[in-house]
Amino acid sequence: MLNRIDTALAELAPRGIMVGYHVRFSRPVRRVCTYPSSWITDYTRLNMIVADPSVIWCIQNEGFIRWTDLVTQIADPLHVMRQAADAGLNFGVSISCGLPQSRSLLGAARSDREFTDPEIARMQDLLQQGHTLLDRATAMRPILVEALEAIACGMTYEQACAHLGISRTALRYRLHAARAALGVEDNPEAIRRAIDLGLLSSNSYTGMVKGLPEAPSPT
Structure with missing residues (x-):
């Protein structure tokens, strides 16, 4: 089931996805990333996650925001979004669901255009499915x-x-x-x-x- 969710999300985001399910104490229960390897390398090497506006927004909010709107709302001292665009992640959306103490986060990117409202709605539904599935399973005695x-x-x-x-x-x-x-x-x-x-x-x-x-x- 989770593999099918991952595949469906990746098909909606040609330039890659990053999913963190049930982030607790700064660590997700499950993580999936299909961003370009060069971008992952730079992102990790420079420790961009500590000031990534897309991650910060998801931690503070539930719902979704396009990256073009994100840059007007949250400071980006490490220029994460500009560097993402340089790596071909020109358009994106950040989505989150769940309680603050166990929130699931999704970042999805394209190089050619903005995500449409139906595409975002589909990604929200898929993220919620994975969140619910993992919540039930990780509660197993x-x-x-x-x-x-x-x-x-x-x-x-x-x-x-x-x-x-x-x-x-x-x-x-x-x-x-x-x-x-x-x-x-x-x-x-x-x-x-x-x-x-x-x-x-x-x-x-x-x-x-x-x-x-x-x-x-x-x-």
Whole structure:
């Protein structure tokens, strides 16, 4: 689901996007960036994020603003927007949603023209979808993540129950609750979704762990 959202956003912004979902304590739960590599390098090397007007606006506001309007509202001491234009990010929009303590931010750019109102509305909807999906998933209780991780590692039901110290019924309940929280129907899809959301390491999904034999995922 999140990959499809990322793809849809990128298709709307030919010159790239930067998404930070649920920014908490200055760090996002998930980050996606498709800006040109040369711009990312310069942006990172000069630490522009500390004074980027597009980021500052999103932290202070919820909604959207075109970059042509942004430059008249917020100071730009590091000339971030001018340098972005020099890198081909001539037109852009900043979008934000969510509570201040866990806000999701989106920057999207084009080189040829302003984004239309319908395009911005579509990006707002996509950002909100990702924000809601991650909010639900990251609220998963640790015991649900542990149960899903046991299956992702290739454990059978019996091995997972012994590892977690719970009954088979309790394991089934936890896996069911994990699937419900992630909005999927089966364990393999739940594992893929959890990896995509950063709840599980992609290295876990190998079918092998500590010498245990590969086993089909229980349903």
